Amino acid sequence: SGLYDLIVPQDNLLRKINDLIDFTFIYEELVAKYCTTNGRRAESPVRMFKYLLLKTIYTLSDVDVVERSRYDMSFKYFLELSPEEALINPSSLT
Template sequence: FSFVYDELVVNYSSSMGRGAINPIMLFKYLLLKVIYELSDEDVVERTLYDMSFKYFLNLAPEETNLINSSTLTKFRKLRLKDMNLLDLLINKTVELAIKEGVLKSKAIIVDATHTKSRYNQKSASEELLKRAKNLRKTLYGVHPGIKEELPNKVTTGVLEDILEYCKLLIDSINEKPETAANPAVKTKLNYLMEAINDDLENLKLSKDEDAKVGHKT
């Protein structure tokens, strides 16, 4: 993972402020976050008790002094801004494989259809709806009869409408403390809330006050 230093060197200063937390560790945290679909808060919390996470992060089994989840959030938003995590990993994997002689061919053929469907970055609307769907699915498993108490699904495709639907969904769950406290529900709930906060922040920073709101099919 030493390539992480080369990729992020322009985002760090060697002469200002305190020494930063090792970016390789933060990068690994993000990999775990993506693989297991966890919020920043939950991926750090799981590291407290999941020995496979600690092994991957080079932490001792008894280690409890972990990073604050806000550190991971800042790293994700500021240090890795506009960087496609998966593309970076694929490029480096192929580069290392060629260097070590694992790949000897001059051409690499990829199943583009599968790659596109599995790994292409989703739009904000698609990602929100996916997380909301997974949250509802988890809820149905915990309380099969809860479906009638949840807000109706949104069908307009407009980001603002989807954000409002997701907030209503979260509010309806938080009105039931016992349900919201269920570990499986809580993980999916935090994951959706994180996406909402990210998208609201992006809308606030990027929206042109004179522009009209619309969407493409």
């Protein structure tokens, strides 16, 4: 999004990580773990991995990482969320 280009600096750590790492390998690793014909739609495994990565990088709790994702535009950029998109429930990370 053009908004993120204005708000998140080019030298931001999370922007650099997103630019350097292709996270699609996560889908390949987990494809056999998800049932496409049964149950409710799962959260994106890449996004869940990124939440856990944010927790580790910034030493945050489940609740804190989700709360910070509400207002920190670099977190939203990293998680590939639109500014108005809803966040997960922190209990999803446990």
